[in-house]
């Protein structure tokens with residue numbers, strides 16, 4: 001017997017259980033219809049499919065103590081982006097004769113309850129390499145196995161299966177991009193067409209006494225309207241992702257000549273890169289589909305750039321970090337992470353807060369941090385600048401602290417990529433040329449001599465003449481007054497002097513590197529303690545630098 005119920009948010013739960021063959025499609029990332037092997041498998045020979053998304057309080061619970069609206073782990077921009085993605089997914093599912101069932105609670109617990117109550121025969125979900133999801137998945141899979149439920153959990157978030165690469169490389173992830181490419185080769189699916197659309201889905205079955213809702217609004221999740229004057233211009237969802245992809249690829253010449261790190265990090269009206277990262281993060285866009293579209297385009301042009309700098313090369317960077325993250329225990333921390341240099345970073349809360357809240361006194365750095373708060377997205381080189389400034393360039397603050405701020409505020413916040421890039425930028429792993437530091441003054445000026453980017457994100461500086469826009473503390477007082485921006489009152493003085501601070505950072509890194517070499521990377525707590533003591537003995541350096549700064553900027 002076939003039956004389906006038309007479900008609405010406040011419907012009285014039906015005691016009926018679906019009697020046909022039922023599948024549960026558990027959406028987490030992969031918020032799309034195209035190239036979604038788990039969804040396709042769920043639909044195959046099933047009478048009913050339950051498409052489920054669980055709102056996880058771990059990520060979504062409002063945090064009134066956070067310095068900007070959102071939960072403690074996710075800023076409001078990202079939560080909004082997720083909700084928009086879910087609304088779009090629900091609407092696309094409805095076009096196929098289904099809908100999204102939204103539940104709330106600890107995902108493992110909720111899933112097990114649904115499996116128990118819905119007579120599910122097949123559980124389908126995209127494989128996730130993040131430790132947080134791995135732990136949940138083990139629990140759910142264990143339950144499913146014990147209940148005789150078939151589990152289908154394909155890898156479809158990345159181009160390659162990180163486990164395959166690690167196995168091919170003798171049990172360890174390849175440590176460099178080039179060795180990664182060598183091991184990875186061409187993806188197995190590269191020349192066969194991916195499924196880009198489903199024409200229909202089996203109906204949703206009865207859902208017993210599980211509390212199902214429509215996709216909630218951010219307000220219904222407990223977030224107040226934040227009153228921010230500028231929100232992220234990027235809207236979530238598969239429809240938007242595919243449109244953005246089409247727009248990006250419509251300029252074949254631009255794609256063929258794409259070359260990172262060339263490109264203007266200060267371009268904000270029309271960013272210099274695709275801004276597909278948030279869509280890839282939530283899986284609104286399949287990276288495999290993106291990659292195949294690029295290969296098709298490359299076939300039809302005379303010449304194109306290649307990895308690591310090409311656009312396809314960027315997707316391979318993504319896979320590189322996913323593989324590294326999957327195969328490296330404690331990838332997200334310094335301690336116990338075998339690929340991470342042990343460096344006695346400081347934990348100066350004041351400096352950290354100045355950086356986080358865009359109060360460093362360096363307009364280029366502060367404008368990027370405002371873009372992070374307002375848009376949740378910045379150009380790759382802009383991320384380089386602020387990450388370098390916080391860690392090895394100027395403030396010598398622990399990269400894990402910066403990672404957390406990015407992790408919360410980016411709309412594309414991605415566990416593997418974020419950690420990988422912070423390891424890189426802090427010269428803790430992958431990249432070790434700590435003498436190459438981004439100037440917080442001249443780097444931005446090179447791209448944007450008139451300071452348009454700074455004026456947009458830091459309107460307090462909008463009338464500052466271009467000669468001083470990157471160093472307002474050097475402007476004569478009458479000019480500051482005319483620009484209605486007195487440094488020290490309307491806009492902060494620099495928190496450190498870049499020249500002396502960066503020299504000091506290099507010295508500390510040289511010392512830490514030497515010790516790491518001596519200890520062959522195996523640094524114990526005591527070694528770190530003595531490293532810290534050694535650096536503290538050199539405090540007079542700091543004091544000298546402070547005095548010099550006070551002399552210079554009053």
Ligand SMILES: Cc1cc2nc3c(=O)[nH]c(=O)nc-3n(C[C@H](O)[C@H](O)[C@H](O)COP(=O)(O)OP(=O)(O)OC[C@H]3O[C@@H](n4cnc5c(N)ncnc54)[C@H](O)[C@@H]3O)c2cc1C
Pocket residue numbers: 260273274275276277278280281311314315317318319321378379380381383384387406410412413414415417418419421422425
């Ligand atoms: C400190 C720091 C933290 C970062 N944190 C994140 C993060 O949490 N999430 C995230 O997606 N990216 C992160 N990046 C990488 C990169 O800056 C962004 O992926 C990129 O700027 C996104 O813009 P786009 O989509 O226009 O990129 P494009 O240049 O158009 O590239 C296309 C896609 O390739 C991938 N990609 C590009 N650059 C990288 C890279 N360096 N590493 C891995 N994948 C890459 C992204 O998925 C991106 O969407 C970080 C970079 C730094 C320096």
